[in-house]
Amino acid sequence: xxxxxxxxxxxxxxxxxxxxxxxxxxxxxxxxxxxxxxxxxxxxxxxxxxxxxxxxxxxxxxxxxxxxxxxxxxxxxxxxxxxxxxxxxxxxxxxxxxxxxxxxxxxxxxxxxxxxxxxxxxxxxxxxxxxxxxxxxxxxxxxxxxxxxxxxxxxxxxxxxxxxxxxxxxxxxxxxxxxxxxxxxxxxxxxxxxxxxxxxxxxxxxxxxxxxxxxxxxxxxxxxxxxxxxxxxxxxxxxxxxxxxxxxxxxxxxxxxxxxxxxxxxxxxxxxxxxxxxxxxxxxxxxxxxxxxxxxxxxx
Amino acid sequence: xxxxxxxxxxxxxxxxxxxxxxxxxxxxxxxxxxxxxxxxxxxxxxxxxxxxxxxxxxxxxxxxxxxxxxxxxxxxxxxxxxxxxxxxxxxxxxxxxxxxxxxxxxxxxxxxxxxxxxxxxxxxxxxxxxxxxxxxxxxxxxxxxxxxxxxxxxxxxxxxxxxxxxxxxxxxxxxxxxxxxxxxxxxxxxxxxxxxxxxxxxxxxxxxxxxxxxxxxxxxxxxxxxxxxxxxxxxxxxxxxxxxxxxxxxxxxxxxxxxxxxxxxxxxxxxxxxxxxxxxxxxxxxxxxxxxxxxxxxxxxxxxxxxxxxxxxxxxxxxxxx
Ligand SMILES: Nc1ncnc2c1ncn2[C@@H]1O[C@H](COP(=O)(O)OP(=O)(O)O)[C@@H](O)[C@H]1O
Ligand SMILES: [Mg+2]
Numbered sequence: 001x002x003x004x005x006x007x008x009x010x011x012x013x014x015x016x017x018x019x020x021x022x023x024x025x026x027x028x029x030x031x032x033x034x035x036x037x038x039x040x041x042x043x044x045x046x047x048x049x050x051x052x053x054x055x056x057x058x059x060x061x062x063x064x065x066x067x068x069x070x071x072x073x074x075x076x077x078x079x080x081x082x083x084x085x086x087x088x089x090x091x092x093x094x095x096x097x098x099x100x101x102x103x104x105x106x107x108x109x110x111x112x113x114x115x116x117x118x119x120x121x122x123x124x125x126x127x128x129x130x131x132x133x134x135x136x137x138x139x140x141x142x143x144x145x146x147x148x149x150x151x152x153x154x155x156x157x158x159x160x161x162x163x164x165x166x167x168x169x170x171x172x173x174x175x176x177x178x179x180x181x182x183x184x185x186x187x188x189x190x191x192x193x194x195x196x197x198x199x200x201x202x203x204x205x206x207x208x209x210x211x212x213x214x215x216x217x218x219x220x221x222x223x224x225x226x227x228x229x230x231x232x233x234x235x236x237x238x239x240x241x242x243x244x245x246x247x248x249x250x251x252x253x254x255x256x257x258x259x260x261x262x263x264x265x266x267x268x269x270x271x272x273x274x275x276x277x278x279x280x281x282x283x284x285x286x287x288x289x290x291x292x293x294x295x296x297x298x299x300x
Numbered sequence: 301x302x303x304x305x306x307x308x309x310x311x312x313x314x315x316x317x318x319x320x321x322x323x324x325x326x327x328x329x330x331x332x333x334x335x336x337x338x339x340x341x342x343x344x345x346x347x348x349x350x351x352x353x354x355x356x357x358x359x360x361x362x363x364x365x366x367x368x369x370x371x372x373x374x375x376x377x378x379x380x381x382x383x384x385x386x387x388x389x390x391x392x393x394x395x396x397x398x399x400x401x402x403x404x405x406x407x408x409x410x411x412x413x414x415x416x417x418x419x420x421x422x423x424x425x426x427x428x429x430x431x432x433x434x435x436x437x438x439x440x441x442x443x444x445x446x447x448x449x450x451x452x453x454x455x456x457x458x459x460x461x462x463x464x465x466x467x468x469x470x471x472x473x474x475x476x477x478x479x480x481x482x483x484x485x486x487x488x489x490x491x492x493x494x495x496x497x498x499x500x501x502x503x504x505x506x507x508x509x510x511x512x513x514x515x516x517x518x519x520x521x522x523x524x525x526x527x528x529x530x531x532x533x534x535x536x537x538x539x540x541x542x543x544x545x546x547x548x549x550x551x552x553x554x555x556x557x558x559x560x561x562x563x564x565x566x567x568x569x570x571x572x573x574x575x576x577x578x579x580x581x582x583x584x585x586x587x588x589x590x591x592x593x594x595x596x597x598x599x600x601x602x603x604x605x606x607x608x609x610x611x612x613x614x615x616x617x618x619x620x621x622x
Contacts, residue, residue, distance in 0.1 A: 007414040011403065018402040094398030099459075102362050102392045103415035104384050288364045289382045 007105070008113030009120065016121060029075060029125045033132050036071035040064055064136035066228045069150055072129060073157060073224060076122055080158050081182035083121060084165030086175035087114040088286060101288060108283035111170070115162035115279065122158040126151060146231055153227055153268075157220055160271050163278035164189070170285040189274075193219040211251035217263070217270040226264040313375065315340040315467055315498040316361070321370035323356050323522075330356045332522035334370070338500060338515070343493040345509030346502040347613065348519035354502040355395060357519075358471050362392045374467060388416070391460030395471040395502075399444040399452055405431070406440045409459060416463040423462070430458040434488060450481025454488060461492075468492065469500045474508060486512055506613045518613060542567070543585075545574045546601030554597045561588060572600075 016022050044060040088111075091097035100110055133147060164185045165178070172178040196212040216222045250258070257263045284290055316338040323331040331353040338344045346354050359365040361372050363382035372381050379385035399408065406427060413423030431437045434454040439447065447455065453473060460468060473489070474482045490512050493499055503509050509516055510530060517527035526533060547554050551572070558564050558576060563584065565577040578585065592599060 005414075007411045010414070011400070011407070011411045014407060015400055015402045094400075095394050095396055096398060096400070098359075098362075098364055098394055099392065099397065099412070100415065101364055102387055102390065103412060103463075104387055104417055105415045106384075289366055 006109060006113035006116060008100075008110060009117045012114070012117035013120060016117075022121075022124070025079075026125060026128050030128060030132075032075060033068065033071060033129050036068055037064065037132055037135070040067040061136070062142060062232070065133075065142055065146065066232065068129075068133055068136055069228070070224070072126065072133075072154065073220075076125075076154060076158055077161050077186070077220070080118055080122060080161035081165035081168070081186075082179055083118045084114060084162045085169045085172075085178035085182050087118070087166060088169040088282075089172060089175045089178055092173070097286075101286070106283075107287040108279070111166050111279055111282045111286065114169075115159065115166050118162040118165070119155060119158045122154065123151075126154050142231075149227075149231070153224070156268060156271055156275075160189075160220065160275045160278075163275040163282070167278045167282040167285070170282040190219060190221055209250045209254070211253050213250065213254050214257075217257075217267045218274050219267075220271060223264065223267040223271060226267065230261055230264055313340045314338060315342070315375055316500070317371075317373040318357070318361070319371045319373075321357065321360060321372065322368045323353070323360060323365065324368045329522050331360070331367075334519075334522070334524050336517055336524055336527055338498065340375070340498055341493075341496055342498055342515050343489065343513045344498075344500045345506075345513035345516040346500060346519065347504070347506050347509055347516055348502075349504055351521075352504075352519045353522040354504075354519060355471055358392075358469055358500070358502060362390055362469065363387060388463060389466045391463070391465035391468045393453070393456045393460050393468075393470040393473060395475065397452075397456060399447075399455075401443075401445045403444050404440070405436065405442055405444055405447075405455060408444050408455065409462060412459050413462050418463065426462055427458075430461055433461075433491070434458045435484070448481070450477050450484060453477065453481070453485060457488065461497075467498050467500065471502050472504070473501060474503065482508075542604065543576050543578050544601070544603055545576065545599065547572055547574065548598040548600045550592075550595065550597035553595050554592055557588075557592055557595060557597075561591075564588075 040063070044063065047060060088097060091100065101107070105113075130147075133150075136142070137144065137147065161182075165182045168178040168181040168185065169175070172181055193215040196215055197209060200209055200212040257266060314337045316336070318334055318336040321331055321334040322329065334353075334357060346357075348354050356365065360367045360381065363386060367381070373379075374386060374389045377385065377389070379389070403411075409427040409430070410420070410423055413426070414420070418426075427440075428437070431440060434457055436451060436455060436458065439451065439455075444452065444455065457468075457470070457473075460470075470489075474485055477485060486508075489499060489501065493512075493514075501509060501513065506516075506518075513530060515527070515529045516533065518525045545554065545558075551569075551574075554574060555566070555569060558566055558574065563579045565579075567575040567577055569575075589599065589602060
């Protein structure tokens with residue numbers, strides 16, 4: 001079968017490309033990125049001039065890459081839910097969603113189309129940020145392949161954020177509640193995954209952490225920590241060779257996962273899987289054949 | 301309780317079968333044991349006051365709502381409601397719909413065409429034909445949100461016809477349209493009817509439908525009250541075949557006699573009044589009255605109802621509209 005564009009992706013991109021929102025969004029994105037760049041640069045220059053000899057400044061410029069990346073990661077994680085949370089509720093408000101559901105599009109392809117169009121829009125932004133990122137590479141002296149890996153992680157992150165947003169959009173009637181619910185979901189993914197570890201380490205005060213760190217496989221913060229550690233220093237979970245866990249500190253699984261790049265790749269797989277499950281849940285929710293009671297409709 | 305509105309005199313095959321359809325919202329029953337068969341090629345009007353359950357029924361047929369019980373079938377196929385196969389056979393124009401900003405008419409059609417998995421070459425050709433049909437050929441490169449309400453509605457009809465469905469369903473197609481747009485819409489639907497499409501239109505205004513439809517179904521409070529060809533329903537009324545029998549005593553006997561009588565259909569039984577539909581000759585009426593008197597039924601009144609389709613509608617749906 002010929003691979004076709006998802007009609008929703010095509011339409012969304014057509015519509016977005018013509019709206020002023022895209023231009024303003026790009027402008028804001030670039031502005032924030034430039035600000036992060038300048039801030040990082042001034043910090044690095046101060047460090048260079050106060051402590052070390054002049055030549056060493058360039059050694060620090062390598063850190064422009066993680067700083068700018070983290071800035072972009074934060075922006076992406078924050079704006080994707082706003083884009084996708086209104087995706088379904090917005091269509092519902094116009095009742096174009098009903099029309100869509102009466103076509104041959106399956107609920108899953110509708111939901112996937114919405115998330116893919118959000119991911120593509122994010123890639124516009126990232127592409128626009130490339131020149132600033134490239135500066136970090138030229139002066140920092142990093143391999144260009146890192147830039148490619150970074151784009152891959154951004155796709156993964158926007159897929160996760162988009163799936164969270166689309167599920168909330170399917171659950172809520174109004175876009176604004178969907179956005180708020182998305183951030184509540186974030187709290188679960190980003191903060192609550194630390195909870196088992198904290199309970200074990202701080203509350204129970206046990207020496208052996210067991211497998212309490214495994215939920216962190218789903219946490220993008222730890223994923224990015226690993227990503228940058230691997231790229232910049234070739235080290236793994238929470239530090240270098242010396243501070244790495246020993247067999248007696250953690251459970252069997254965690255010990256083996258924390259060696260080398262295993263954690264990073266497994267975490268990527270887990271985040272991908274989580275996104276997929278969220279998409280399935282959203283598709284299930286928008287399918288009218290699964291609706292329990294039927295939503296309140298506007299009276300005519 | 302419910303009435304099966306099968307219309308036998310058609311071209312034989314029915315297009316839409318609705319059997320014993322019920323939809324509950326919590327304890328509220330929006331559609332109550334609705335059975336309706338619509339013949340192929342009909343222009344069927346679905347009338348009822350606001351809140352009668354027309355939209356609910358239509359949404360169930362289109363797979364947008366799950367029925368609490370009952371079944372819907374198209375033609376002789378076994379496709380389930382909500383299946384792709386079924387969706388290919390139905391074109392749906394909702395009662396209220398918006399369009400996208402920043403999207404052109406051509407792109408709008410293109411998007412929905414590809415949602416049906418059609419090839420872009422076919423879509424382009426069909427779009428030209430359909431826009432011609434709905435009189436929007438000159439608007440191909442215009443943004444949809446700048447079209448007038450009537451134009452949007454016609455565009456939506458063109459969109460619903462894109463995948464060549466066997467059945468076209470329009471929910472209140474003329475609500476919110478100005479008189480001129482209404483006439484244009486009506487002409488378009490008549491035109492489509494003459495081309496052999498089976499069309500179902502819902503409306504809360506009977507007169508609007510009685511001019512163009514060849515059969516109608518009247519719905520009130522979730523129940524189908526009557527359905528059939530317009531001529532039959534008209535005849536039913538103008539022939540004055542609906543009788544009111546007022547009875548002072550002997551209610552049970554009267555009901556029993558009426559039930560046994562051929563050609564009598566009891567419509568409603570109230571405290572001291574029975575309403576029947578009578579399809580026999582006039583002599584049989586007097587025989588019927590005689591029979592009841594012989595059986596000690598005390599009749600205090602007996603009259604035939606006169607009236608138009610409109611008054612029938614008002615009477616049938618009386619107290620239904622809030
Ligand atoms: N989602 C819903 N939840 C609860 N009641 C509903 C819902 N949708 C419709 N209803 C009720 O069902 C009845 C039928 O509505 P509807 O099918 O829209 O009527 P119509 O289209 O004939 O005007 C109305 O009384 C309405 O209040
Ligand atoms: Mg309605």
